[in-house]
Structures are given as structure tokens and as C-alpha cells.
Amino acid sequence: MKIKAVCPRDCYGGCSLILEVADGRITKVKGDKENRATEGIICRKGIEYISRNYGKNRLKKALKRVGEKGKGEFKEIDIEEALNEVAKRIKEVQEKEPLSFLFYKGAGEIGTASKVYNNFINQLNGYTYVYGDLCSAAGLEAVKATYGSVEHNAPWDLENAKLIVIWGKNPANTNIQELIHIKRAKQKGAKVVLIDIRKSETAKYADLVINPEVGTDLVLAMAIHNYLIENKKYDVDFVENFTYGFDEFKAEAKRYTLDYAERITKVSKEDIVYIADMMASIKPFTLICGFGIQRQAQGGQTVRAISLLSALLGSVGVVGGGFRYSNHTRPRLNIPKMLKPIKNIRGINVVNMGQEIKEKGIKCMLIQAANPVMSNPNSRALREALKELDFLVCIDTVVSETAKYADIILPAASTFEYYDVLRSYWHPYIMLHEKVIEPLGDSMHESRIYRELAKRMELNEEKIPENNLEFIESVLKYSKINATIDDLRKGPYLTDDYSEVVYRDRIFKTPSGKIEFKSILLDEQGFDGVPRYRENNLNNGFKLISIHNKDVINSQYLNIPSIQDKLDNPYAYINIEDAEVLKIEDGEKIRVFNDNGRVELNAKLTYDIRRGHVIVPFGQDIDLNSLIKGQNTDIGLCTVFHNIEVNIEKVK
Numbered sequence: 001m002k003i004k005a006v007c008p009r010d011c012y013g014g015c016s017l018i019l020e021v022a023d024g025r026i027t028k029v030k031g032d033k034e035n036r037a038t039e040g041i042i043c044r045k046g047i048e049y050i051s052r053n054y055g056k057n058r059l060k061k062a063l064k065r066v067g068e069k070g071k072g073e074f075k076e077i078d079i080e081e082a083l084n085e086v087a088k089r090i091k092e093v094q095e096k097e098p099l100s101f102l103f104y105k106g107a108g109e110i111g112t113a114s115k116v117y118n119n120f121i122n123q124l125n126g127y128t129y130v131y132g133d134l135c136s137a138a139g140l141e142a143v144k145a146t147y148g149s150v151e152h153n154a155p156w157d158l159e160n161a162k163l164i165v166i167w168g169k170n171p172a173n174t175n176i177q178e179l180i181h182i183k184r185a186k187q188k189g190a191k192v193v194l195i196d197i198r199k200s201e202t203a204k205y206a207d208l209v210i211n212p213e214v215g216t217d218l219v220l221a222m223a224i225h226n227y228l229i230e231n232k233k234y235d236v237d238f239v240e241n242f243t244y245g246f247d248e249f250k251a252e253a254k255r256y257t258l259d260y261a262e263r264i265t266k267v268s269k270e271d272i273v274y275i276a277d278m279m280a281s282i283k284p285f286t287l288i289c290g291f292g293i294q295r296q297a298q299g300g301q302t303v304r305a306i307s308l309l310s311a312l313l314g315s316v317g318v319v320g321g322g323f324r325y326s327n328h329t330r331p332r333l334n335i336p337k338m339l340k341p342i343k344n345i346r347g348i349n350v351v352n353m354g355q356e357i358k359e360k361g362i363k364c365m366l367i368q369a370a371n372p373v374m375s376n377p378n379s380r381a382l383r384e385a386l387k388e389l390d391f392l393v394c395i396d397t398v399v400s401e402t403a404k405y406a407d408i409i410l411p412a413a414s415t416f417e418y419y420d421v422l423r424s425y426w427h428p429y430i431m432l433h434e435k436v437i438e439p440l441g442d443s444m445h446e447s448r449i450y451r452e453l454a455k456r457m458e459l460n461e462e463k464i465p466e467n468n469l470e471f472i473e474s475v476l477k478y479s480k481i482n483a484t485i486d487d488l489r490k491g492p493y494l495t496d497d498y499s500e501v502v503y504r505d506r507i508f509k510t511p512s513g514k515i516e517f518k519s520i521l522l523d524e525q526g527f528d529g530v531p532r533y534r535e536n537n538l539n540n541g542f543k544l545i546s547i548h549n550k551d552v553i554n555s556q557y558l559n560i561p562s563i564q565d566k567l568d569n570p571y572a573y574i575n576i577e578d579a580e581v582l583k584i585e586d587g588e589k590i591r592v593f594n595d596n597g598r599v600e601l602n603a604k605l606t607y608d609i610r611r612g613h614v615i616v617p618f619g620q621d622i623d624l625n626s627l628i629k630g631q632n633t634d635i636g637l638c639t640v641f642h643n644i645e646v647n648i649e650k651v652k
Helices: 049-054 079-096 113-121 137-147 155-160 176-187 201-205 217-230 236-242 246-253 258-265 269-281 299-312 350-359 379-388 446-456 469-478 485-489 520-524 561-566 576-582
Strands: 002-006 016-022 025-031 062-065 074-077 101-105 127-131 163-167 191-195 208-210 285-289 322-324 345-349 364-368 391-396 408-411 420-423 430-433 542-547 571-575 589-593 598-606 613-617 644-650
Touching (some): 079 101, 079 408, 113 420, 113 446, 163 176, 176 191, 176 201, 208 269, 217 246, 217 258, 217 299, 299 322, 576 598, 576 644
Parallel strands (some): 101 127, 127 345, 163 191, 285 322, 364 391, 391 408
Antiparallel strands (some): 062 074, 062 408, 420 430, 542 644, 589 644
């Protein structure tokens, strides 16, 4: 039997799949060509779903800790015993010190169904939650402040572009289906420019590659603005009619002369002019911006400056144009009858989670779909904090690095073992996540876990939606999506009001009703209304940047044997000339360290990165985030993962 499905991993793809099922077991996974964005192309992670669901590391029974916290020593216990213990421990805390209970949900899978936790925690007497973001929030806030919403043209509209500028993104690793449309545009004569801190895997598709100094993209963008404005090479009519705050922006842009930009970014004046002239003369022009570029101290304002190049050149609301960051197409998917937050709550900043767990007296913690020991900054402090908790429960499909600190691990239903409906943050389809097989062993979806806990804690379990087709129907109806489950079962679905080219109507949901060169909202909140670069003091040592690995998502998939076999031993990229100074040979073991922590890796020597940079692929089995102190971006409360000062030494 063949069943249409969707991959719910937290990445751009949102890939449509076709599953082959026999005797209640998935036997094959392949891509569904009916999705115009992904065209049946799936990555290694999608292919490995059979190993992920049925592998030896998959949890089918509840586990109880029998050894020291962090050692990962557990015994299997009956699921009823596990649920009773978890309910008892949470209830005890709720009766005495409700704010000492911390709830933390990650993005292990995207979708709607996992959000039912809301109707569990908001029946409690109180709780502490985690705020802030590890992924894309600085850029999201930036684009929303500038354009009023976060959306872009359909992925396949890329094929209509004549110039594609890819800025701080590596689709060859992180969005492989986007390459389908980029390559098709190139076949039609489009030019491709890649601006990135390194010569990435995407570089072979580019006609021009520019490598600015890490953390200086804001300067490069503003210098391009200044050149285009001074030489009157921008779309005057569009700027006058559809933008706000241009005069203040123009005054700020004057600071970014070609000489200044060359000194700061290490990009030559000639290259800056060449890129700017390409943008001004080749139409239609589209600009693709990655998430990594905003995981730095001035990440939000950097994305604002880059996104405004599309507005300056009038390349908004046109076929083959626009700015592409993330695509939060309306209507959004929402669950009906969600409880409002109770009053007795407080927050912990994700960048200081370990420290604040101690400072705020957290005693009991529940973690859902997250592995913060591997994903969060200052992981050493977090490990220490988790050790000191009175009780930790993790809901997961495997024993993650974080779950090794748990007192109880509840086995979660895995992909295709529950119903869900979801949207991608790249393409505009609505997709049904079909329940294809039953949860293995004692594993269960979070909705059932929370209903079971609610029943044991004398809360109202009926307020927590069950995971069934009626739940999906209620989400579609409440979200005003004119589609049935049968419609979604036919394949990826586009709503009637879907727009292939966004902002064609020139309607922008900003305070001014226009694209804002000077953001009214940010100005009112005390942030820079106009993007402004502030020089940092990182002049000592190397600058650490972490990049995504093609075969894993953060720490997910590290337990799949076929992927483990393909991955090299943990490594770091170092410039060849830097290595010569440090007397480091290719493949030798090095230590990357700072005041926060240290990791040991093998050196990979290359000319594809700048001197002074050390680049480490994330998703390796190392404690990389022990090097990250914990700092928020300028706007959006995202986490600063890049441009981190470190030292390197040879391990003797």
C-alpha cells in the first residue's frame, strides 16, 4: 500500500513523501513529485526514516534512571509506573512551589499537534517557561518590522529571476530542493552571486563568490545601498511611493563609503561596485538570505539592511523578484479552544538556561522534543544545572544527551505514528501528516501523554485534544482553510487565496503601510530605527562559526548507523596559512578553546575560508556549544552562535 505523507523535520523542505506500507510496517520512503517546490527530491534524512523509526536506539519502553545523572544508565519500567511517577512529582511541586516547575519544548518536529501541551501547563497552579530563540527569530523580527509580514514568492518563481543573490545561505546542504529552481534559472541565463563567509558547497553553482569577514555583512549591505543611492541607480519611483523613512536611511548610508566597507569587510571596492551594478542592471532580481547570518550580535539589523536592497531596487511584488528569508504564508494553522496563559508564570532566557535554572530555584523540569545540552549555548552550565534538579522527565524517541540526565524518559510516538497538519517555512503548501503505523511498544503521542498526566493529577484531561482525525478537522475549520482531510490526502494543498507573487498589491502591514527603511516599531521599542553597524572588539584569537551538516539536523540522526558511518571524525576547517603559523598539519588533532569551554577535533586545512576563522560543522558528536557564552541578538531574542572568540592549539 502506498500512502502520501510529509516530512515534519525542522528544515526548509517540508518534503512531500510517498510511503510504502506492508503488514503495519513502513518498507520504503520516496519523494512525491506532486509538490512543485520539492519535485520528489528528498535528502538523506528522509531516506533514513525506516532506520529512525525501527532502529535499535528507538525507545519503545519507559526508562528510569539507575545510575548517576548524565551517565545514561537506565532500566525499562512499565509505562503506567512511569506516568504515575511523573504525575506524582509534578503534582508535589505544584502544591508547594509551582514556579519551581520548568517546562521546555523544542522544535524536534514542526507541526500543529505538538502544541497541545498548552492545555496541560495552563491548568497548573504555575510554571516557568523558556523564552528566546535558537534559530531564526532575529531575522523574523527584522523582516516583519520592515515589510509587515514574513513571506516570499513561491520557490518555483525563482526560475523567472535573471539575477539570484544568495547571501549567507548554503542551499546545497540546507535546502537542496531550492537548487532545483536555481539551476533551472541558470539554464535560462540567470546569473548567481554567492555572498558567504566561505566557499561553500553552493559556490560551484555561482558565477561570482564573495567572502566578507564574518559579522560584517551589515557594512557590505549598507555600502551597496550607499553606492546605488549616490549614483542614482535605484528605483526612485518605488522608493517614493511605497517606502517610509528613506531620508533617515540615506543619511545613515552615507557613512558606509567604499573605502570604509573595504577596510571592515575585506571585500574589495571593485567587487562591491560590481555586485551593486549587477543588482541595479539585471532584472528581475531576487535575494535569498539564510538563517545563519542573523545568529550574530547584530543579526537583526543585518537582515534588515540586506532585505532593503530589494526595496531600494523596486524588486518587490514582481515575478522573479523579492526577498526570501522565511515563508510564513497565511492562513496560519491554529488549534481551537487553546487555554490562555495562567497568571502565575515567569520566564527563563534560553541563552542563560543553565544559570537561571539555578538562580530561580527550579526543582522539577519537563522537556519535550528538545535536546538542549546539544543545542543551547553554555552547555557546560546547563549540564551542571540538570544534575542538580530534583526531578527531570524527558519525552523523546531516543536517549539523547539531555535525556541522559533524566529521572524518567517517556517514549514518544515517532514520525508517521500520529496525525498532524503542517506548513513549511519555505513553500506555501498545507500538508497532512498521516498516521501510517501505530506507535511502537509503549510509545505514545504527546497528546496522550498529557491526557494521562492530567488524569492522574486531577486536571481536566478533556481540555487536551486527542490525536485523531477529528482533531485535524477542527484545526482546518478553526484556521478557515477550505479543505477536507480527503483533499489533503490527495497531496500537497494550496489554499484558494494563495499568491505565487507576494506584495503584488503593494499592501504592507507595517505601521506606515509601506516598506520601512526606518522602522517605526523598532524605533518605538528603543532599537535602531535605521540599520547601524557597531564595531565589535573581537581582535584577539580566532572567530568561531558553526555551520549545518548536510546529513543531520542539529543533534538528530546522530544515532543512525548508516549516517554515523558516513560522518568523519569531528573536525574543524582552518585556513592553510593559519595552520602553517600554528604548525598544524591536515588531519592532526587540535584544541579549540576559550574561557567557557574546550573541544578537541581534527584539523581540515583549506583555502575556502578566510584567515582568522575556524568553522565547525554542527551536529558532530562534540560539545561545541560549551564554547558559546550565551548572548541575545540585537532584536528578536535569538542566540548569538557565530563570531565567537576562540583560540586554537595543537594537541600534543
